[in-house]
Amino acid sequence: MTDFPHNWPTAYPKLSVSAQFRTQQDDFFVSEITNRQLHASGPHLYLHIEKRGVNTHWLARQLANHAKIDLKDVGYAGLKDRHAVTRQWFSLPLKNNEPDLTHLFAKDEFTLLSKGYYGVKLKRGALGGNAFRIVLRNVQGDQAKINQRLELIRNQGVPNYFGEQRFGHDFENIQQAQQLFESGKRPRNRQKASMYTSAARSYLFNNMLAKRIELKQWDIPMEGEVFGFAGSLRGFKQENNEDERNRLRAQRIHPSCALWGKGDALSEGALAQLEQTQAHAYPLLSQGLEKQGLKQERRATRMLLPDLFWQWQDDSTLVLRFNLASGYFATSVLRELGEINVLERDQQEASRD
Template sequence: MTDFTVNWPTAYPKLDVTAEFRTFDEDFLVSEITNRKLHESGPHLYLQIEKRGANTQWLARQLANHAKLDLKDVGYAGLKDRHAVTRQWFSLPIKNTEPDLTHLFSKEEFTLLAKGYYGVKLKRGALGGNAFRIVLRNVQGDQASINQRLELIRNQGVPNYFGEQRFGHDFENLKQAQHLFETGKRPRNRQKASMYMSAARSYLFNNMLAKRIEENCWDTPINGEVFGFAGSLRGFIQENTSEERTRLREQRIHPSCALWGKGDSLSQTDLLALEQEQAQRFPVLAAGLEKQGMKQERRATRMLLPDLFWHWLDDSTLVLRFNLASGYFATSVLRELGVITQAQRDIENESLE
């Protein structure tokens, strides 16, 4: 069995800073940003729900039960934390009449914020991004240095790592992916199979990004570069035109690394060699993703936070606000501030994306 690690380098020098996050549910607020204009009628009912103390899949089951639907009919764009306050969109098909959800929303942990109608089911990844409000408590470290680091992050961004939670507690998702690839036996639950393959793909990407950080080229192009856009899985080959250099300087495009899968890579020369080297370190994962039919795609190496704002409630309590594209991780921001740990609340391992 492969020995997995998440000891990847940071982009900026380590700060002598420690802090805790998610001490209380209210310390971690996530609101989905929708890019759809809802209507007054339509075949699918969209509900914006604020929840606490419940994860996305559990609430989806509750909605299915109350609306007398199959669970697969309930749509949502992404997984959100149980131990947080989250504002998330769900969709339900309207078969005859709108379901009566009064009993569900009479519970304190669920609040209906808005509703509307749309023509199709809400699918995974179909959102404009997520807005975060995170409170860091018991902050220990020089406040001026923290402010300077936050200014740097706002101007230059951070490496676009997948969060450690993607890999499961004690790397369980990666271990299951390796088992799937070695035996060819998929779990009956298709969602679990997808989660395992996604973990393997994310792990290879993080190692490629880590190598670029070590070589000081995570936010600058190298020979054979493939540029991408925030939140996009596509890329285009480096052309070295003046227009391209302007777009890079203005941070409208970003360097990228491969999301591994079958098919020829867009990367060439130096970047291709770097990606292949990291994939070859984990041959079971790389070959398994290809055999399972995952298509090779791209992911930007840089995550920008131009709307990052912060304020101090007191000398040891810091509030951060920022927006992220879908599939980007808040923990990738926190790791550039210092040793920021999750408060000990017997919290299960869940998604922070």
């Protein structure tokens, strides 16, 4: 197996700070944000569920079993961790009568918060974002410096890395992607195939972003820049006009890096060279993504947190609250604070979710 280095740099100088994360289940709370207006009737039943101690795939299977439908017909917008309290939307197609889910919601780990109806199935990525509440315990470090760092993050954002949970325990998803590309065969489980290719794409992106951080150009444009929007996979070439500069200063647009695939990456000059160098460093991954038919897309290099708030419950307990766009990772925020330790069992379960 090829080694996959992942000691990616932080944007800001290291703080002498340590803390523990997710030592208790309630320390990690995530709630999906949706702008979808539900109706009193429709062909798809939407369920807003709070869950504890189970991952998204497991709950989807339970819903399918109780509703007597195929698992592939259960819709959800994203994956949520097992070791957390999460509020998430699911959709079920209605054929004749609405399914009786009373027995499922009699269990302590599930609570039905609300329900409604909509015209189409809930698809992956179809959400406005996620609201997070994170509790850090046993915080060691200068409280004033931590507050200053959080102010800096709120004003300037953090690098928009994919979180390590994307890559699986011991980077197993990348290794599986490598095997997939070497064999040229797609596994029977399409969800796993998608997970492996996403991991490969995310790894190349993180390497590109890391190089921009080393060059101190992760949040400012470089030659041949392609700008993008938060949460968008599209980009547009740098025009170097006043309107563009004003939008950049107002943080309405962001520099970007390639999500590798076939076709034109849009970038030119120094940025194109940087992206190609990082992609070609792992030819099996980059060529495999192209052969799988994935098209070139873009991802912003900067993640903004203008609504970041925090509170010290006591001298060693820090509570963070913030919202992130779909596909953005809370761990990318935490890594800019210091050494945030998570129990190994949590990391293993997160890689399976």
